[in-house]
Amino acid sequence: QVQLxxxxxxxxxxxxxxxxxxxxxxxxxxxxxxxxFRQAPGKExxxxxxxxxxxxxTYYADSVKGRFTISRDNAxxxxxLQMNSLKPEDTAxxxxxxxxxxxxxxDYWGQGTQVTVSS
Numbered sequence: 071q072v073q074l075x076x077x078x079x080x081x082x083x084x085x086x087x088x089x090x091x092x093x094x095x096x097x098x099x100x101x102x103x104x105x106x107f108r109q110a111p112g113k114e115x116x117x118x119x120x121x122x123x124x125x126x127x128t129y130y131a132d133s134v135k136g137r138f139t140i141s142r143d144n145a146x147x148x149x150x151l152q153m154n155s156l157k158p159e160d161t162a163x164x165x166x167x168x169x170x171x172x173x174x175x176x177d178y179w180g181q182g183t184q185v186t187v188s189s
Contacts, residue, residue, distance in 0.1 A: 071096045072178040076166045079183030082156055086187070090151040092166030092180055100170040104149040106140060107176075108162035108185075118164070119151060134160075156187045 078090040094101060105120035119130045119140040128140050139152040149166060164185050167176035 072098060072101065072168050072170060074166045074168060074178055074180035076164065076180040076183040079164060079185045081186045081188065083188050084156060084158055086156050087152070087154045088156060088185060089153065090164055090166075090183060090185070092149045092151075094147040094149070094168060097170075098147045101168050102172040103169040103174075103176075104142065105167050105169070105176060106149075106151045107165045107167060108160075109165070109182075110159075110162040113162075115165070116162075121149060153185070156185075158187050158189050161185060161187050 073095045074092055076090060076092045082088050101123045103120055103122050106118040107115050108118050109115040117131050118134055119138055121128045121140045121142050137155045142149045162185060163182040165182045166180040168178040169176045171177060
């Protein structure tokens with residue numbers, strides 16, 4: 071079992087920055103990859119960024135490249151998402167997810183944290 075808890079969401083103005091954190095607990099040694107997803111009202115869940123736990127290899131959605139940075143602290147079992155140059159279209163509930171299967175499927179999810187970017 072893996073438990074994920076997100077934090078750091080809030081209200082910011084366009085152009086501002088916000089840093090999200092996700093703390094993993096439980097059987098964290100099984101984690102292969104962690105990712106961030108987001109879902110806006112009336113929209114489907116979208117991929118934002120991912121990082122492998124051991125190698126730290128990252129991948130980003132085109133919409134956030136150059137603005138968002140995903141990182142991890144293995145000792146603290148934490149993955150973070152630094153969000154800069156925020157836009158109103160970044161407004162969504164952001165979810166942290168963990169892949170323990172090494173097959174690209176995210177089988178554990180956090181409760182989500184709201185990010186709202188005002189104009």
